[in-house]
Amino acid sequence: MKLTYHGKTKDVYRFPDGNFLLHFKDDMTGADGVFDPGSNEVGLTVEGAGRAGLALTKFFFEKLKEKGIRTHYIDADLEQATMTVKPAEVFGKGLEVICRYRGVGSFLRRYGAYIEEGAPLEGFVEVTLKDDQRGDPPISKDALAMLGLLSKEEYETLKQLTIEIGQVIKEELEKKDLELYDIKFEFGRDKTTGEIILIDEISGGNMRVYQGDQPVEPLALEKIMIKE
Amino acid sequence: MKLTYHGKTKDVYRFPDGNFLLHFKDDMTGADGVFDPGSNEVGLTVEGAGRAGLALTKFFFEKLKEKGIRTHYIDADLEQATMTVKPAEVFGKGLEVICRYRGVGSFLRRYGAYIEEGAPLEGFVEVTLKDDQRGDPPISKDALAMLGLLSKEEYETLKQLTIEIGQVIKEELEKKDLELYDIKFEFGRDKTTGEIILIDEISGGNMRVYQGDQPVEPLALEKIMIKE
Numbered sequence: 418m419k420l421t422y423h424g425k426t427k428d429v430y431r432f433p434d435g436n437f438l439l440h441f442k443d444d445m446t447g448a449d450g451v452f453d454p455g456s457n458e459v460g461l462t463v464e465g466a467g468r469a470g471l472a473l474t475k476f477f478f479e480k481l482k483e484k485g486i487r488t489h490y491i492d493a494d495l496e497q498a499t500m501t502v503k504p505a506e507v508f509g510k511g512l513e514v515i516c517r518y519r520g521v522g523s524f525l526r527r528y529g530a531y532i533e534e535g536a537p538l539e540g541f542v543e544v545t546l547k548d549d550q551r552g553d554p555p556i557s558k559d560a561l562a563m564l565g566l567l568s569k570e571e572y573e574t575l576k577q578l579t580i581e582i583g584q585v586i587k588e589e590l591e592k593k594d595l596e597l598y599d600i601k602f603e604f605g606r607d608k609t610t611g612e613i614i615l616i617d618e619i620s621g622g623n624m625r626v627y628q629g630d631q632p633v634e635p636l637a638l639e640k641i642m643i644k645e
Numbered sequence: 646m647k648l649t650y651h652g653k654t655k656d657v658y659r660f661p662d663g664n665f666l667l668h669f670k671d672d673m674t675g676a677d678g679v680f681d682p683g684s685n686e687v688g689l690t691v692e693g694a695g696r697a698g699l700a701l702t703k704f705f706f707e708k709l710k711e712k713g714i715r716t717h718y719i720d721a722d723l724e725q726a727t728m729t730v731k732p733a734e735v736f737g738k739g740l741e742v743i744c745r746y747r748g749v750g751s752f753l754r755r756y757g758a759y760i761e762e763g764a765p766l767e768g769f770v771e772v773t774l775k776d777d778q779r780g781d782p783p784i785s786k787d788a789l790a791m792l793g794l795l796s797k798e799e800y801e802t803l804k805q806l807t808i809e810i811g812q813v814i815k816e817e818l819e820k821k822d823l824e825l826y827d828i829k830f831e832f833g834r835d836k837t838t839g840e841i842i843l844i845d846e847i848s849g850g851n852m853r854v855y856q857g858d859q860p861v862e863p864l865a866l867e868k869i870m871i872k873e
Contacts, residue, residue, distance in 0.1 A: 510758055527782035530738055530774065531792040541791055546758065554755035557785045563769055564759040 425459050426470070426622060432501070435608070436491060441467035441474075441498045445622055445635065452634055454601060454623055455522050457549045467498045469639035470620035474500065476643060477619040480585055486578070488615040489605065505605030505616045509566040511547035512556075512604070514575060516540055516583035519598040521625065527555070535598075542579045544572075547603075574613050575604055582615060590626060593641050595633060598625035653687050654698070654850060660729070663836070664719060669695035669702075669726045673850055673863065680862055682829060682850055683750050685777040695726045697867035698848035702728065704871060705847035708813055714806070716843040717833070733833030733844045737794040739775035740784075740832070742803060744768055744811035747826040749853060755783075763826075768811055770804045775831075802841050803832055810843060818854060821869050823861060826853035 418438065422429040425446060430438040447453040447460025471493055478490035489502040517524055520536040524543075544561065545553045561567040567575065579602060587597045601624065603617035617623075621635025633641065646666060650657040653674060658666040675681040675688025699721055706718035717730040745752055748764040752771075772789065773781045789795040795803065807830060815825045829852070831845035845851075849863025861869065 527779060528774070528784070528788065528792060529779065530776050531794070538791065541787065543785060543788065546756070548758050551755060551757065555783060555785070556756070557771060557783070559769065560756065560771065563766065564756060566759070 425457075426467075427618070435504050437502050437504060439500045439502060439618070441471040441500070441618070443467045452622075454625060457553065463636060466622075466636060468495060469636050470618060470622055471495060471498050471500060472643050473620045473639050474618040477586055477589065478615075480589060481582060481615070484585055486582060486585070486615070487607070487612060489607075500618075502616070503614075504608040505614060506608055507603070507605045507616070508561075509546070509564070512561075512566065513545045513547055513553065514579050514602045514604060515543050515545065515599060516579050516602070517543070517599040518583075518587065518596075519625075521598055523555075524599075540580045540583055542576045544575075571613060578604070578613065578615065586619065586624070589642070594628065595638070595641065596627045598627055600624040653685075654695075655846070663732050665730050665732060667728045667730060667846070669699040669728070669846070671695045680850075682853060685781065691864060694850075694864060696723060697864050698846060698850055699723060699726050699728060700871050701848040701867050702846040705814055705817065706843075708817060709810060709843070712813055714810060714813070714843070715835070715840060717835070728846075730844065731842075732836040733842060734836055735831070735833045735844070736789075737774070737792070740789075740794065741773045741775055741781065742807050742830045742832060743771050743773065743827060744807050744830070745771070745827040746811075746815065746824075747853075749826055752827075768808045770807045772800075772803075799841060806832070806841065806843065814847065814852070817870070822856065823866075823869065824855045826855055828852040 418430045418432055421431045426442055426444050428440045443462050443464060443466040444459040445452050445461050445463060445466055446456040448456055448458055450461045472495055475493040478488050481488055489505050491501040493500040517538045520532040520538055525534055543555055545555050558569060558572045561572055562569050583600055590597050602615060604613055605616040607614045621638040626633040626638055646658045646660055649659045654670055654672050656668045671690050671692060671694045672687045673680050673689050673691060673694055674684040676684055676686055678689045700723055703721040706716055709716055717733050719729040721728040745766045748760040748766055753762055771783055773783050786800045789800055790797050811828055818825050830843060832841055833844040835842045849866040854861040854866055
């Protein structure tokens with residue numbers, strides 16, 4: 418098994434059969450020890466954060482599987498903090514697909530002239546380029562097509578999938594009286610079928626969740642969703 | 646006649662009949678004395694810049710009129726550096742609509758991971774909010790609809806009009822062996838008919854034009870297009 422990629426929060430190994438093993442690390446994005454899912458920096462290391470992220474990821478990927486939504490997920494080993502996934506090809510150097518239910522974060526920083534902080538949004542989808550150096554710029558359907566990253570048809574598929582998956586996660590959180598403000602996904606093309614599938618993880622590190630007016634940190638989220 | 650708005654490069658007066666008079670000033674956008682059409686600051690004042698901008702604006706608006714493309718233009722007085730226009734309502738606090746034929750400026754700063762500087766683009770349209778404080782953020786068709794600035798149908802009209810108008814200007818420049826890299830428009834709703842029309846100006850201050858590999862400054866552009 419070969420290490421193929423050192424990520425900010427995960428390492429990736431390749432199995433001889435073509436599948437991949439993701440190892441969830443205890444590093445979280447943020448700045449100066451404060452967690453921020455929108456950040457591109459490793460801001461803190463928290464004992465057990467990798468396992469907690471994986472437990473949530475496993476929980477949500479299995480929910481999606483029950484609903485017949487295709488993802489790269491095969492199985493997970495919580496002891497080892499690893500997940501086995503199908504091979505997929507990312508779009509260009511990677512896209513982030515964000516589904517928003519409240520106007521906060523970079524959305525508010527951009528469009529604050531037109532919405533109040535925390536204004537409800539009905540599953541608003543937007544795409545940004547994974548490009549730390551250029552600050553993960555937002556990119557439109559037309560620009561994605563023009564740069565050859567995603568056809569206009571693929572964009573519509575991606576958008577619909579995002580709304581569908583976001584809704585599943587939102588409903589799971591609501592069962593524990595939690596509110597999803599926004600969530601960040603990554604998609605890719607299934608190496609075998611070419612279909613667009615959800616890849617990466619679905620953990621507290623990729624979403625903003627509130628309990629009443631209090632943000633729920635990733636580790637606390639795992640406790641509420643899995644252990645309680 | 647009442648002064649209704651002090652702009653960076655224009656002052657606006659209201660006629661009793663509801664039309665408006667735009668007075669073109671000698672101030673240009675840029676920084677430290679260097680012209681930059683993408684800038685939000687007045688960077689330099691050049692004697693005659695207002696008249697030159699108006700002469701080009703009059704030239705292009707009259708070309709558009711010949712082609713049957715509706716704009717806010719009524720007439721212009723070059724001596725007084727003024728233009729009379731129909732009343733129009735801007736979208737929200739104003740949008741900038743950019744049509745790009747070369748990957749430069751903010752487009753390159755955002756998408757430089759996927760294109761070379763100056764790469765040809767086929768009349769690529771994008772919209773940004775006029776919001777100096779937030780750095781004129783780009784905004785998608787979906788976000789414009791969600792924020793109530795522009796319906797999806799209006800977005801398509803705006804995009805088509807932008808491509809059409811950009812093409813007219815590009816062709817006029819080509820007649821003088823000039824190449825249009827990008828151009829920035831402003832649109833509004835005609836107060837009488839509700840139709841989407843081109844407003845503001847069409848001058849060297851709103852476009853990047855090259856002669857071979859040399860940028861053509863706004864004043865030089867007016868000389869080439871009008872006086873030669």
